[in-house]
Amino acid sequence: MASEISPKAEISPKARIGNNCKIFPFVYIEDDVVIGDNCIIFPFVSILNGTRMGAHNKVHQGSVLGALPQDFHFCGEKSELIIGDNNIIRENVVINRATHRGCQTVIGNDNFLLEGAHISHDTKVGNHCVFGYGTKIAGDCEIGNGVIFSSSVIENARTRVGEGAMIQAGTTFSRDVPPYIIAGGTPVKFSGINNTMMTSYGISDKVQKHIANAYRLVFNGQNSVFDAVLQINDQVPDSQEIRNIVNFINSTKAGIIGKL
Numbered sequence: 601m602a603s604e605i606s607p608k609a610e611i612s613p614k615a616r617i618g619n620n621c622k623i624f625p626f627v628y629i630e631d632d633v634v635i636g637d638n639c640i641i642f643p644f645v646s647i648l649n650g651t652r653m654g655a656h657n658k659v660h661q662g663s664v665l666g667a668l669p670q671d672f673h674f675c676g677e678k679s680e681l682i683i684g685d686n687n688i689i690r691e692n693v694v695i696n697r698a699t700h701r702g703c704q705t706v707i708g709n710d711n712f713l714l715e716g717a718h719i720s721h722d723t724k725v726g727n728h729c730v731f732g733y734g735t736k737i738a739g740d741c742e743i744g745n746g747v748i749f750s751s752s753v754i755e756n757a758r759t760r761v762g763e764g765a766m767i768q769a770g771t772t773f774s775r776d777v778p779p780y781i782i783a784g785g786t787p788v789k790f791s792g793i794n795n796t797m798m799t800s801y802g803i804s805d806k807v808q809k810h811i812a813n814a815y816r817l818v819f820n821g822q823n824s825v826f827d828a829v830l831q832i833n834d835q836v837p838d839s840q841e842i843r844n845i846v847n848f849i850n851s852t853k854a855g856i857i858g859k860l
Contacts, residue, residue, distance in 0.1 A: 615647075618655065632678075633666070636685070650678065650697040654685040654709070662692040669699045669721035671739060677701040684709035684727070696721040699739070708745070726763065744779065746797055762848045764797045775855045778818075779844050780811055788857050790819040798841075807839050814845055818859070825849060825859045 601620040605611065608625035615629045618637035628646045629635075635647070636655035644661050647653070651666035659665065666681045668674065679698035686709055689695075693713045698705050699721045707719065708727040717731040720738050726745035733751040737743070741755055744763030749755075753767045756774040761767065765777050768784025768791065777783045780798055782791040793812050803811075814836045818828045829846055836842055849856060 630666075648697070650680045651683070652680060653683040656686045657683060657689065658687075659689045660691045660693075663689050664694045665689070666697045667694050669696045669739070671699045671721050674699045674721075680704045681707075683707045684711075686710045688712045690717075691715045693717050693719075695719045696739075698722045714751075720757075732769065746801065748797070750784075759854050760848070760852070763844065764794055764801065766794045766797065773857055775857045775859075776848070776852045777857055778815075778848050780841065781815060783857055790815065790858050803841060807841055810836050810839060811841055811845065814842060818849070818856075825856065 603617050603619060603621035605623045606625040609623050609627040611629040612631040614631040615633040617635050618639065620637055621635060621639045623641045624643040626643045627641050630649045632649040633647050634652045636653055638655050639653060639657045642660045645659050646664045648666035677700055679701060681695055681697040682704050684707060687707060690713060692715055695707065696705060703722055705722055706724045708725055710727050711725060711729045713731045714733045716734040718736045719725065722739050723737055723741040725743045728746045729743060730748045732749050732753065735749045735753045737755045738757035740758045742760040744761060746764045747761050748766040750767060750769035752770050754772040759774060760776045762777060762779030764780045766782045767777065768782065771784045771788050773788040780794050782794050784791050793808065793815060795808060798808050814832045817831045818825065821828055829849055832842065832846055
């Protein structure tokens with residue numbers, strides 16, 4: 601089915617628009633843009649060079665996709681913003697493309713970005729994530745699947761959030777947040793495990809107890825993170841979720857919250 605495009609939208613003839621899209625008045629789309637099938641682009645949205653969007657996305661008023669990186673190292677190189685399928689991008693969201701040639705900012709599938717969220721250059725976002733009102737994600741961050749950011753969260757540059765984690769409202773953090781936990785406060789700290797998310801993802805009560813035990817060793821013990829990981833390997837029954845925790849902690853560069 602042909603797309604429904606308002607004559608009041610300004611769209612480059614070089615842009616590639618999929619089938620059955622609806623594009624409202626006053627949308628601005630530049631040359632080097634690809635939009636998949638069945639997308640809805642509401643008024644006053646700007647979609648800029650380097651943006652590649654999949655199918656069934658909804659982009660609401662005032663959002664800017666593929667904005668130039670807010671990075672002092674940016675020299676005008678050609679880079680990309682990759683957006684998957686079934687994302688809802690609400691009003692006044694800004695997502696920057698990557699800084700350097702050949703690099704990408706990536707947003708996966710089935711994410712929900714609420715009003716005023718900002719995803720900066722070179723950040724990688726998984727699937728099924730929620731970004732609350734006014735949440736700001738700095739450059740070069742990594743965010744796993746099923747992460748929930750409450751309102752007005754600030755994630756500083758080059759940090760990671762593991763899958764299934766939840767960040768409470770108003771939190772600012774500069775270290776990695778491991779998988780399956782709730783983090784919040786000033787300074788940010790471990791506030792328990794995210795049972796609601798894990799249950800919704802089919803993680804058994806037994807494994808959830810193992811995850812809670814693993815994090816007691818990390819956050820409540822007197823040992824270093826290195827020793828806590830050794831204890832997890834020795835004391836906590838193995839599962840994919842426990843391996844995810846151990847691998848995440850072992851690969852941290854910024855350190856994890858609450859621990860140097």
